Amino acid sequence: MSHVTLTALRKVYPNGFEAVKPASYTITPGEFVVLVGPSGCGKSTMLRMIAGLEDISDGTLEIAGRVVNTLDPADRDIAMVFQNYALYPHMTVRKNIGYGLQNRKIPKDVIAAKVAEASALLNLDDYLDRKPSQLSGGQRQRVAMGRAIVRDPALFLFDEPLSNLDAKLRNQMRIEIKALQRRLGVTSIYVTHDQVEAMTMADRIIVMNAGRIEQIGTPAEIYHTPATTFVASFMGAPPMNLLDGQIAGGAARVGDHTVMTDAPAAPGPVTVGIRPEDIVADPNGPLTLDIAIVEELGAHRLLHGTLAGQQLSVHVGKDSPATTGPFRAALKPGAVSLFDAGTGERL
Amino acid sequence: MKRAGFTSAWLPAMLLLPQLAVIAIFFYWPAAHALRSSFYLQDPFGFGETFVGLSNFTSLLTSAAYSRAAWFTVFFTLIVTFGSLSIALLLAVKADKVIRGAKTYRTLLMWVYAVAPPVAGVIGLIMFNQSWGPLKEFFALFGWDFKLGVNYFDTAFAMIAVSIWKQVPVNFIFFLSGLQSIPKSVREAALIDNRSATGRFWDITFPLLAPTGFFLLITNITYAMFDTFGVIDTVLKGQPGNNPMTLVYKVYVDGFRGNDLGGSSAQSVVLMVLVLALTVFQFRMIERRIHYT
Ligand SMILES: Nc1ncnc2c1ncn2[C@@H]1O[C@H](COP(=O)(O)OP(=O)(O)OP(=O)(O)O)[C@@H](O)[C@H]1O
Numbered sequence: 120m121s122h123v124t125l126t127a128l129r130k131v132y133p134n135g136f137e138a139v140k141p142a143s144y145t146i147t148p149g150e151f152v153v154l155v156g157p158s159g160c161g162k163s164t165m166l167r168m169i170a171g172l173e174d175i176s177d178g179t180l181e182i183a184g185r186v187v188n189t190l191d192p193a194d195r196d197i198a199m200v201f202q203n204y205a206l207y208p209h210m211t212v213r214k215n216i217g218y219g220l221q222n223r224k225i226p227k228d229v230i231a232a233k234v235a236e237a238s239a240l241l242n243l244d245d246y247l248d249r250k251p252s253q254l255s256g257g258q259r260q261r262v263a264m265g266r267a268i269v270r271d272p273a274l275f276l277f278d279e280p281l282s283n284l285d286a287k288l289r290n291q292m293r294i295e296i297k298a299l300q301r302r303l304g305v306t307s308i309y310v311t312h313d314q315v316e317a318m319t320m321a322d323r324i325i326v327m328n329a330g331r332i333e334q335i336g337t338p339a340e341i342y343h344t345p346a347t348t349f350v351a352s353f354m355g356a357p358p359m360n361l362l363d364g365q366i367a368g369g370a371a372r373v374g375d376h377t378v379m380t381d382a383p384a385a386p387g388p389v390t391v392g393i394r395p396e397d398i399v400a401d402p403n404g405p406l407t408l409d410i411a412i413v414e415e416l417g418a419h420r421l422l423h424g425t426l427a428g429q430q431l432s433v434h435v436g437k438d439s440p441a442t443t444g445p446f447r448a449a450l451k452p453g454a455v456s457l458f459d460a461g462t463g464e465r466l
Numbered sequence: 467m468k469r470a471g472f473t474s475a476w477l478p479a480m481l482l483l484p485q486l487a488v489i490a491i492f493f494y495w496p497a498a499h500a501l502r503s504s505f506y507l508q509d510p511f512g513f514g515e516t517f518v519g520l521s522n523f524t525s526l527l528t529s530a531a532y533s534r535a536a537w538f539t540v541f542f543t544l545i546v547t548f549g550s551l552s553i554a555l556l557l558a559v560k561a562d563k564v565i566r567g568a569k570t571y572r573t574l575l576m577w578v579y580a581v582a583p584p585v586a587g588v589i590g591l592i593m594f595n596q597s598w599g600p601l602k603e604f605f606a607l608f609g610w611d612f613k614l615g616v617n618y619f620d621t622a623f624a625m626i627a628v629s630i631w632k633q634v635p636v637n638f639i640f641f642l643s644g645l646q647s648i649p650k651s652v653r654e655a656a657l658i659d660n661r662s663a664t665g666r667f668w669d670i671t672f673p674l675l676a677p678t679g680f681f682l683l684i685t686n687i688t689y690a691m692f693d694t695f696g697v698i699d700t701v702l703k704g705q706p707g708n709n710p711m712t713l714v715y716k717v718y719v720d721g722f723r724g725n726d727l728g729g730s731s732a733q734s735v736v737l738m739v740l741v742l743a744l745t746v747f748q749f750r751m752i753e754r755r756i757h758y759t
């Protein structure tokens with residue numbers, strides 16, 4: 120098990136585009152870190168710099184106590200799982216899994232034993248003599264996993280490994296990958312733009328936006344105390360409601376509605392953040408919403424409407440009555456997040 | 467997709483007719499004629515012919531000149547095929563490193579393909595020109611008195627060099643597009659799995675180029691055996707003397723210079739059988755394997 124340390128790691132592409140702004144963090148041994156963010160925010164670039172597939176423009180990268188900036192990918196003691204699996208089409212599953220070992224001067228019988236072990240772990244025993252073209256998407260994904268785990272690397276890197284699978288298989292593989300990582304205890308960095316994957320798999324989440332790290336934290340921290348309005352609106356489905364508010368007399372108000380009585384902020388404009396599920400129906404509640412649309416989702420309902428003229432969503436249980444029109448509600452304690460109206464940073 | 471259909475049979479027949487006519491007139495008819503002639507002895511002055519059975523073929527077997535040309539053809543084909551394939555592959559691998567993704571370079575390189583082969587052949591031979599060819603002068607610096615059309619080895623060397631030179635651009639384009647169609651992530655996975663660039667080439671790149679390579683192998687063998695006629699003719703000008711020549715050229719020399727139509731027809735029948743065998747082999751192999759999807 121090994122830790123990974125990035126110090127002011129930066130990427131500027133030859134065309135002058137700064138895809139990753141200086142980023143620093145440490146990943147502790149055995150940790151499963153998920154890099155999440157919208158398309159084009161620099162997740163893959165960051166991962167590929169760690170893998171050695173992309174040059175590092177500035178900063179240092181340490182894996183297991185070694186600075187690896189200038190090492191070849193093969194010398195960094197990493198294994199990577201690609202989005203399109205990247206299996207060798209002309210090799211059998213057995214060869215695909217064993218190829219990395221074969222080039223590390225490992226005796227044949229040891230390779231065979233390791234391949235057998237990996238294939239048993241991944242339920243690939245029946246497919247060892249097939250070519251990748253004769254496998255389903257899920258099976259190919261397992262072979263790609265097998266190729267990574269036989270090497271026993273210091274670090275696993277995943278670049279959206281599940282995005283080519285259908286929803287059902289994706290859920291299943293998500294659980295399998297997580298269980299496997301737990302069992303093997305290998306430090307892992309996992310890139311996705313799917314915030315559900317991020318929330319469910321991560322020990323820690325790194326949220327990126329436009330080449331910048333917005334927040335690093337456990338899924339609970341990211342969800343409950345987002346550091347910026349970007350994180351608040353990116354994580355969660357539907358996202359946190361962000362409303363224009365005012366601080367006056369120590370209270371935070373949205374229009375005429377007081378949403379927080381002891382606001383820890385200076386008087387002036389603020390952005391008020393409230394998770395949709397933190398608004399509860401309450402006939403005597405202090406807030407009156409105007410609901411325009413009710414979305415029926417089976418286990419629960421989503422209500423879309425306005426508070427003091429501003430759009431917001433409410434997430435209620437299936438037992439909670441829901442009709443369009445006025446809706447009296449209260450907020451759960453500690454439900455309100457306040458952000459700087461200008462910078463979007465948490466107050 | 468909707469299949470287009472014809473309401474009557476005569477329209478498709480009419481559409482096919484020109485192509486079928488071209489094939490019949492310029493291929494089947496001469497081929498049948500050659501097959502027939504190969505069993506006859508023609509009077510050199512065009513006064514009739516005599517049926518001689520297989521004697522045209524048996525005299526080929528015993529002819530020293532024919533076996534000399536046959537051996538030269540084997541040798542020539544092997545060197546030209548191997549040379550043009552390996553040089554093209556080497557260049558393509560080098561170019562691929564530079565132009566990955568850069569579309570402009572690729573387009574520029576495609577232009578080489580557009581130079582007409584006879585023009586390329588003539589330019590190639592100018593390099594070896596007896597009185598002012600730059601290559602001849604270059605060889606002279608090393609004390610090699612290069613005599614095109616006089617010395618057997620020198621003539622063979624020039625024929626082979628020009629034939630290779632003419633074929634390299636075509637092979638290069640095919641190899642390059644073959645290389646560019648190998649997914650980036652597969653190369654990257656290999657980069658993580660194998661530290662040695664040579665190892666990656668032989669384990670990953672080369673096998674993935676096999677379909678392209680096999681196709682090129684067949685086309686290059688065909689090229690070396692048949693399409694090099696122009697190059698050889700530019701060197702020998704119909705007067706081979708003691709110089710080397712390939713079987714195709716010998717058909718022409720014996721038939722049109724030596725007026726031995728029967729013997730030359732027998733030679734072309736042998737070549738037709740060879741082409742047929744090569745084609746059958748190609749289709750068998752394509753059916754069998756060498757594609758991965
Ligand atoms: N070779 C390159 N040259 C210049 N810019 C590049 C290059 N590769 C990527 N970029 C840019 O860098 C940014 C980050 O790209 P990257 O592939 O890291 O995004 P990503 O977060 O992985 O997105 P996605 O979720 O779509 O995969 C993008 O804006 C992209 O256009």
Ligand SMILES: [Mg+2]
Nearest residue numbers: 162163164278
């Ligand atoms: Mg990406």
